[in-house]
Amino acid sequence: xxxxxxxxxxxxxxxxxxxxxxxxxxxxxxxxxxxxxxxxxxxxxxxxxxxxxxxxxxxxxxxxxxxxxxxxxxxxxxxxxxxxxxxxxxxxxxx
Numbered sequence: 001x002x003x004x005x006x007x008x009x010x011x012x013x014x015x016x017x018x019x020x021x022x023x024x025x026x027x028x029x030x031x032x033x034x035x036x037x038x039x040x041x042x043x044x045x046x047x048x049x050x051x052x053x054x055x056x057x058x059x060x061x062x063x064x065x066x067x068x069x070x071x072x073x074x075x076x077x078x079x080x081x082x083x084x085x086x087x088x089x090x091x092x093x094x095x
Contacts, residue, residue, distance in 0.1 A: 012092045012093055013092070013093065014047070014090055014091070014092055015044065015090070015091045015092070015093075016088055016089070016090055016091075017030055017088065017089050017091070018052050018086055018087065018088040018089075019086065019087065020085055020086050021051075021085050021086055021087040022085055030089050031046050031049070031089060034046060034089075034091050042093055042094070043093075043094040044091035044092065044093060044094055045091060045092055045093075045094050046089060046090070046091055047090040047091060047092055048089075048090050049087060049088065049089045049090070050087070050088055051086070051087060051088075052086035052087060052088045054086075
């Protein structure tokens with residue numbers, strides 16, 4: 001809970017981005033885009049990055065970004081011997 005006497009300027013939200021940890025997604029270089037965005041876009045500071053484990057999120061279901069038409073779910077993000085093919089980055093807006 002944010003206390004009422006906290007200045008609005010010091011309140012920051014957090015952005016979480018989870019992508020597969022394989023091409024073409026790794027080619028996007030999310031940390032670099034956050035640090036040095038295109039002109040006119042805000043800059044973000046990376047707080048941390050970690051492997052995404054779907055089993056830690058009860059009810060999580062993977063959805064494809066495009067083309068989902070309610071067909072059977074695809075087991076895209078699977079853990080194999082503790083390794084998963086997805087990564088989450090946590091960012092906050094730079095001041």
